Amino acid sequence: MGFRLPVAVGAGVGWxxxxxxxxxxxxxxxxxxxxxxxxxxxxxxxNQLGDKLTQRxxxxxxxxxxxxxxxxxxxxxxxxxxxxxxxxxxxxxxPADVRAHYQQSLADAAAALADATAGADDAxxxxxxxxxxxxxxxYTGMVEAARANNRQGYPVGSAYLHEAxxxxxxxxxxxxxxxxxxxxxxxxDQERALTGPPLLTVAxxxxxxxxxxxxxxxxxxRTNRRVNLxxxxxACAVLLxxxxxxxxxxxxxxxxxxxPGGATNRFDNLSRARILAQQARSDETQExxxxxxxxxxxxxxxxxxxxxxxxxTSSLAKDSTAWPEFNGWVESHGxxxxxxxxxxxxxxxxxxxxxxxxxSASRFTHLDSALQTNITQIRGDVRDDxxxxxxxxxxxxxxxxxxxxxxxxxxxxxxxxxxxxxL
Numbered sequence: 433m434g435f436r437l438p439v440a441v442g443a444g445v446g447w448x449x450x451x452x453x454x455x456x457x458x459x460x461x462x463x464x465x466x467x468x469x470x471x472x473x474x475x476x477x478x479n480q481l482g483d484k485l486t487q488r489x490x491x492x493x494x495x496x497x498x499x500x501x502x503x504x505x506x507x508x509x510x511x512x513x514x515x516x517x518x519x520x521x522x523x524x525x526x527p528a529d530v531r532a533h534y535q536q537s538l539a540d541a542a543a544a545l546a547d548a549t550a551g552a553d554d555a556x557x558x559x560x561x562x563x564x565x566x567x568x569x570x571y572t573g574m575v576e577a578a579r580a581n582n583r584q585g586y587p588v589g590s591a592y593l594h595e596a597x598x599x600x601x602x603x604x605x606x607x608x609x610x611x612x613x614x615x616x617x618x619x620x621d622q623e624r625a626l627t628g629p630p631l632l633t634v635a636x637x638x639x640x641x642x643x644x645x646x647x648x649x650x651x652x653x654r655t656n657r658r659v660n661l662x663x664x665x666x667a668c669a670v671l672l673x674x675x676x677x678x679x680x681x682x683x684x685x686x687x688x689x690x691x692p693g694g695a696t697n698r699f700d701n702l703s704r705a706r707i708l709a710q711q712a713r714s715d716e717t718q719e720x721x722x723x724x725x726x727x728x729x730x731x732x733x734x735x736x737x738x739x740x741x742x743x744x745t746s747s748l749a750k751d752s753t754a755w756p757e758f759n760g761w762v763e764s765h766g767x768x769x770x771x772x773x774x775x776x777x778x779x780x781x782x783x784x785x786x787x788x789x790x791x792s793a794s795r796f797t798h799l800d801s802a803l804q805t806n807i808t809q810i811r812g813d814v815r816d817d818x819x820x821x822x823x824x825x826x827x828x829x830x831x832x833x834x835x836x837x838x839x840x841x842x843x844x845x846x847x848x849x850x851x852x853x854x855l
Contacts, residue, residue, distance in 0.1 A: 462650050463847040466643040467840045470666065473636040474836025477677065480630035481828035484684075487626040488822025492815060494551050495622050499615035500811060501547035503703040505564070506608040508541035510710030511800075513600045516575045517717035518785045518793065520582055520593050530785075538572065548611065556614065560607045567604050571596050593721060601714075609707065616700045619814075623696060626822060627685040630677060633832070637674040640839070641667060647843065662846015666839035673835040680824040687821035695813040698747045702810060705743040706803045712736040713796050716765055719772065720784055730769065737762060747806075754802035761795035768792055 515534040519526035545564060552558045574596035581589030644667040651660050690696060715733035719726040741758070748754055764783060772780035784792045 459650060459847060462643070462647045463843055466640070466647050466663075466666070466843050469636065469640040469643050470670070470836045470840035470843065473633070473640050473670075473673075474833045474840075476636055477630070477633040477673065477832035477836065478829040480633045481677070481680075481825050481832055484626055484630070484825040484828070485822060487622055488818060488825070491619065491622045491626065491818050491822075495615070495618050496811075496815060496818070498548060498551045499612070499619050499703075501544045501551075502608065502612040502615040503707065503807075505541055505544035505548060506605065506612055506707050507710055508537050508544055509564075509568075509600065509604050509608055510707065510714055512537035512541060513597055513605075514710065514714045514717050516578070516593065516596065517714070517721050520578060520589065521717065521720055521781050521785050526579075534575075541568065557611065560611045563607050564604055564611075567599060567607075571599050571604060574599070590721060590723075597714075597718060597721075605711075612703065612707070616696075616703070620690060620696060620700075623688050623690050623818065626818070627681070627688050627690065629681045633677055634674070637670055637677070640670050640836075641674070644670060644839075644843070647847070651847075660846045662842045662844070665842040665846070669835045669839040669842065673832050673839075676828065676831060676835075680828055683824040684821040687824070688817045695810055695817055699807065699810045699814050701743045701747040702803060702807045705740055705747065706800065706807060708736050708740040708743065709796070709799060709803060712740060713792075716768065716784060716792060719769075720777075720781055723777070726769070726772065733765070737765075752802070752806065754799060754806065757795055757799035757802055760790065761792060761799055764790055764792040764795050 512534055515530060515537055519530045519534060522530060545561065545568070548557075549561050549565075552561055574592050578589045578592035578596060581587075581592060644663055647663050648660060648667075651663065688694075688696075712733050715729050715736060719729045719733070722729070744752075744754060744758060768780050768783040771777075771783055782788075782791070786793065788794060
């Protein structure tokens with residue numbers, strides 16, 4: 433037995449069908465639908481454009497600073513490890529500047545860790561930061577034990593330093609690298625969210641324009657009036673809102689370049705380049721700490737320096753000040769390895785940590801300074817692009833809502849006189 437509507441409901445539905453077939457029913461129905469679409473589109477558009485501004489503010493105030501803090505944390509940890517090895521190679525009481533550099537690296541790591549922790553809002557980030565916070569005191573304790581034993585000439589100092597470096601290489605740095613990768617991925621995701629088109633708003637705007645067209649066609653058929661000024665004004669307001677939304681999106685996309693050559697990608701590349709430089713510097717100091725077969729460590733150094741060269745090639749101009757320092761550092765390292773393989777350990781140590789302009793330590797310091805300068809500059813470009821790109825959506829939420837409210841009012845004002853003719 434088929435389903436049947438209750439008598440009262442069936443009668444009501446039948447009356448609506450008959451009323452919709454009349455001129456006032458058709459005109460009133462399409463008017464209500466068009467007005468409802470205007471209101472819904474206005475609210476959705478205001479919400480989506482407001483989200484764009486929220487994305488911009490979140491990028492500038494939290495996501496990008498966290499990415500910068502993550503790369504600073506990695507660099508500071510790696511610098512501390514390389515400096516600890518340099519101090520050990522100095523034998524006896526290390527130079528005051530080396531000790532100061534090590535302590536400054538630890539202070540920088542603590543500051544970056546605090547910055548990263550302040551913005552930790554997901555389980556992965558909290559877990560990584562907790563692991564780093566737990567391992568760092570253990571690392572510094574082993575370094576101090578190595579330092580104390582080394583100053584007294586006890587060979588066990590190298591064992592303590594080896595354990596400290598193992599903790600750094602196997603736990604602290606991998607966790608810092610994982611954090612850095614996640615933070616830069618978050619920056620790119622939010623940039624895409626900022627510059628991506630508000631698809632739902634665009635779809636509703638098109639649907640609202642179609643509703644205005646349908647309203648005009650029904651009015652033409654029912655009243656023989658070719659133009660209804662109210663509906664025409666509504667269509668113009670909807671079209672203006674569409675142009676505003678589309679134009680803002682295109683302008684933001686053109687400003688915030690998320691492609692391979694964009695500022696964000698170069699910021700990421702240069703941050704990774706600085707990390708690779710620190711890794712290679714740690715490799716070359718560890719070669720001398722081990723005082724044994726260096727083939728495996730030298731292979732790591734070459735892999736890191738080759739990857740570093742590739743990143744510099746893709747991210748820096750040929751006249752960048754980083755290039756001569758990088759090439760000089762690689763050349764200096766070659767001299768260090770040659771002296772070590774010639775069984776001239778003192779000369780290898782002097783080449784690695786000496787104060788001469790062509791020593792590895794000096795070359796690396798200048799390279800790191802050049803990379804830091806470039807990172808600071810490109811980071812400023814990223815923030816400026818995000819700020820400018822997000823600025824195209826200013827007053828967008830209010831503007832879209834006002835235009836669609838005007839459209840709804842125009843439809844009502846244009847349709848009501850036509851309905852009055854049937855009253």
